Amino acid sequence: MKNILFILILVVVTSFNSVENILPNGNYRVTFDKEEQGEPFECTIQNDKFYLIRKDRTESCDVIWITENKFRVVGYLEPKNPADNPAGTNEHDYGYYEVAKIDENTYSYRVKLVSDDYVLFSGKFIKKQ
Template sequence: MKNLFIIITFIFLNSFTIKSESNVLPDGHYSAILDDEFKKKELNDFEFLIQNGKFTIKIDDKFEALEMEWLDENSFVVKGYTEPKSPNEFEKKLLKDNRPTFNIVKNVDNEYYFTLGQESDKSPIISGKFIKSLNSK
């Protein structure tokens, strides 16, 4: 009887799933505001547009449309920004073990807090927040 109780309890407790909050960025215009520690390293804020799976970034008053790939509901890569557009064999091997991703860590209204690097890294490449323009879709 004790074993039956343990099995039923185990099944009951495992029947609950942990729902992770999706932080997929909706289409629209964004400003990336970097944390102060990265601004002190002379890294700059930037702007981008997400539309139909394309990540169009403004760099030095020029716009470049790049491919955006969501890896899960909180992480994405931008080919040509977070990794090479067409990686060679050596780069593919490096990316297999260490693929830097934008990781959305929390969302408050139209602000998406992020890190760039491995999700488990304590020291990201950069961090800050994406602020969605209120005039966007």
């Protein structure tokens, strides 16, 4: 009986702690605030996958949600295989997306370094209809 009560309490507590990600599944145009930061591109976010759509190819990357508005994209902002890390780098040397502001279907982001919150670049995820 105690085991059943413990499991019931655990289920109730964890159901209140689940957080919905601030950036919903869908198709996006990704832009940069400054032209020299990069070329705009298309992507699809589907749960824990980030499909990077370029002119000539589509890449599938893993999304690791840090909080409801922060996430890493393994295979885009950091290598898919840790063995591919340049010498002297570790996971703290890579960036993560932080959704800072939402205005209808536009999600303003900053890409920061894990190690010190230094902003590498910023821009917008614009949800396509």
